Amino acid sequence: MRTALLSALAAASLAVSPVSAPASAQAPSYDIVIRNGRVMDGAGNPWVHADVAIKDGRIASIGKVSGKGKREIDAAGRYVTPGWIDMMDQSGAVLRQNGGAENKLLMGVTTVIAGEGGTPVPAADITAYFKELETKGIAVNFGTYYSATQAREEVIGDKAAPPTPAELEAIRAKVRTAMNAGTLGLATALIYPPGSFQTTDELVEIVKASAPCQGIYATHMRDESAGLLDGIKEAIAIGERAGVKVEIFHLKAAYAPRFGQMMPEAVKLIAEARARGVDVAADMYMYPFAGTGLEITAPTWVYENGLDAAVALLKDPAARERMKKDLAAGPQPGWTNMVYSAGGWDRVVLANPHNPKWEKYRFQSIAAIAKDVGRDPADVAWDIMLEALPKRAVALYFMMDERDIETALKQPWVSIGSDAGAAPVYGKIDGLGLPHPRAYGNAARTIAEYVKRRPVLTLEDAVRKMTSWPAARMGLDDRGVLREGLRADITIFDYDRLDDRASFAEPTISPVGIDYVLVNGQLVVDGGKVTAARPGMVLKGACAALASAS
Incomplete structure (x- = not known):
């Protein structure tokens, strides 16, 4: 009798309980879930195997995430970092x-x-x-x-x-x-x-x-x-x-x-x-090697009365002779003699002359260019600088x-x-x-x-x-480490494939091995390709934050 009663109660309970939908039919709990990654928190700790769930631009959960994401990313074998x-x-x-x-x-x-x-x-x-x-x-x-x-x-x-x-x-x-x-x-x-x-x-x-x-x-x-x-x-x-x-x-x-x-x-x-x-x-x-303008190769005194006066001095042969003596003299108070510091004009490489006349000499040293045109290297550098104005002729300094x-x-x-x-x-x-x-x-x-x-x-x-x-x-x-509640700025990369490929001869080649990048919870790099998302924020200092709060 007792067994029959319990069976009847159980049947009644099932009759009034809602039918659970299959897991695959449930609404996603998160915007994005990154699965199976080597999660490195950014604080210097070793990685751990974990999932990272993201919702409303923030990290919602780290660990074994059971809920689904609108987007699921399999990061198996990759590092997941801030x-x-x-x-x-x-x-x-x-x-x-x-x-x-x-x-x-x-x-x-x-x-x-x-x-x-x-x-x-x-x-x-x-x-x-x-x-x-x-x-x-x-x-x-x-x-x-x-x-x-x-x-x-x-x-x-x-x-x-x-x-x-x-x-x-x-x-x-x-x-x-x-x-x-x-x-x-x-x-x-x-x-x-x-x-x-x-x-x-x-x-x-x-x-x-x-x-x-x-x-x-x-x-x-x-x-x-x-x-x-x-x-x-x-x-x-x-x-x-x-x-x-x-x-x-x-x-x-x-x-x-x-x-x-x-x-x-x-x-x-x-x-x-x-x-x-x-x-x-x-x-x-x-x-x-550093990179900056050729104007730095002229002593500071050249610029004391502003740019227009400096241009006049740079065109003056007598002023140039004084400038060359300063270059040869080495370090001086108030001026970093970058030519001397690099070891000479053969270690100063023209990067961008902003002038078709000098374009063929890109990535050649100023010494080599001077030899080719039969002139003093300093004169060549300052001519390139002047002929680029109002743009800034730049060089690489191997120093x-x-x-x-x-x-x-x-x-x-x-x-x-x-x-x-x-x-x-x-x-x-x-x-x-x-x-x-x-x-x-x-x-x-x-x-x-x-x-x-x-x-x-x-x-x-x-x-x-x-x-x-x-x-x-x-x-x-609110960012910089992987913690629940913080902004979801995340970089996912394959360590074995990661390589920087840009060189001074080919400077505009992007790395390989960086597969996904998220800014404030949105994918800006997806499968190694840049998306159209623009989720970035302007990060403001303390006084602006106080003004906003008030």
């Missing part, structure tokens, strides 16, 4: 033309930090500039510095004269405007006029204006060659006196006479500053040594930055007009060259240098 952060980008102007940043995405980059030369608009227009980027749409997350030199130029122009007290206060006001709009700090490029005319004391007072907004002082130092150590000391002093973090752009020991000797001393200086509580760190790119690159790269406080912009047109040179392979290969090369081909870094540390560490430096607390 999206890679480019700590020294040059895309501020280019993203207004093309928000796709295809060359960045295809090397795994999801976030770029720009602004070595400041913003492409004046301080008063930065809010509108950010809104323009967000409205047009960008594929990468974008943050930028404003420039201390830019602020100075907005007030007093490009001459060497120091600002008056009233002008200095006007410059500081520009900084406050930029910081309130959302810039991340102040940058300088003290190797280039008119930035080179700014004194340490002047810079301290300008940078102080960014301190209430937790600004970072980021600098292309006054000297990266013979005066490298003094340049580092000045950068540290500015940050220490102004009460802000210090970021040293593209750390290098660019001085051939002391290859292998200066970088250990530079590392020691920075480590000592950190030990006493100065928040100083650095970024670097992964190549033994670094792999021993020094390895020494710097091993430091835990060094992150990775390309010093290159997004390409206005994919497959063409970047927005700087500089055909340097770092624009297409830098992030991938960090792993391909310095983990795979030679064991300078572990894979875990290489990923950390491009994810959690730069995110921590920049205060990006």
Whole structure:
């Protein structure tokens, strides 16, 4: 009797229970689920086998994910890491033309930090500039510095004269405007006029204006060659006196006479500053040659009265003779003699003359070009520079040594930055007009060259240098590691296939092995192909965040 009663109750229960739909017919729980990957959290930990579920632009679950995604990605055999952060980008102007940043995405980059030369608009227009980027749409997350030199130029122009007290206060006001709009700090490029005319004391007072907004002082130092150590000391002093973090752009020991000797001393200086509580760190790119304009081959005094006066001097034979004597004399206070530091004109290679007359000499040294035309190398360089105006003729300077690159790269406080912009047109040179392979290969090369081909870094540390560490430096607390609730910026790559392919002879070739890239939960690279998605965000500094919250 009892058995019959229980059977009847069970039958009644089944009769009123809803019929469960087959698992395959259930509505997806997530937007995307990445299955079976080697999940590396970005904090330096080893990988674990796990799934990653994404919903509404954020990481919803990590582990064994039972729910389905609208899109399922099988990452078996691949690494799943946070999206890679480019700590020294040059895309501020280019993203207004093309928000796709295809060359960045295809090397795994999801976030770029720009602004070595400041913003492409004046301080008063930065809010509108950010809104323009967000409205047009960008594929990468974008943050930028404003420039201390830019602020100075907005007030007093490009001459060497120091600002008056009233002008200095006007410059500081520009900084406050930029910081309130959302810039991340102040940058300088003290190797280039008119930035080179700014004194340490002047810079301290300008940078102080960014301190209430937790600004970072980021600098292309006054000297990266013979005066490298003094340049580092000045950068540290500015940050220490102004009460802000210090970021040293593209750390290098660019001085051939002391290859292998200066970088250990530079590392020691920075480590000592950190030990006493100065928040100083650095970024670097992964190549033994720099790229910049040919104008840097002329001494600083040429530019003291502005560009127009400099052009007149560069055309004057008597002035050129004085300039050549300075070149031959080697290092001088206030000017990085990059020709001497590289080891001579045979180590300065023409990259982009912006002039058909010189186009056939691309990727030849200035020494070789001079020999071919039967002229002095300095005259050839300055003629190419003048004949490119108003564009900027650029060159590659082979002035670094792999021993020094390895020494710097091993430091835990060094992150990775390309010093290159997004390409206005994919497959063409970047927005700087500089055909340097770092624009297409830098992030991938960090792993391909310095983990795979030679064991300078572990894979875990290489990923950390491009994810959690730069995110921590920049205060990006919603991304940079794989954690539930954080923004879903993710790079998925095949370690065995990963290779950077760009070279200085073929600088616009993207890496292989980076199969999927997500920005804020949307696929921007799908099966190795760039999509049309534009999910990038403008990343703003502390004062803009406070203003938004209020």
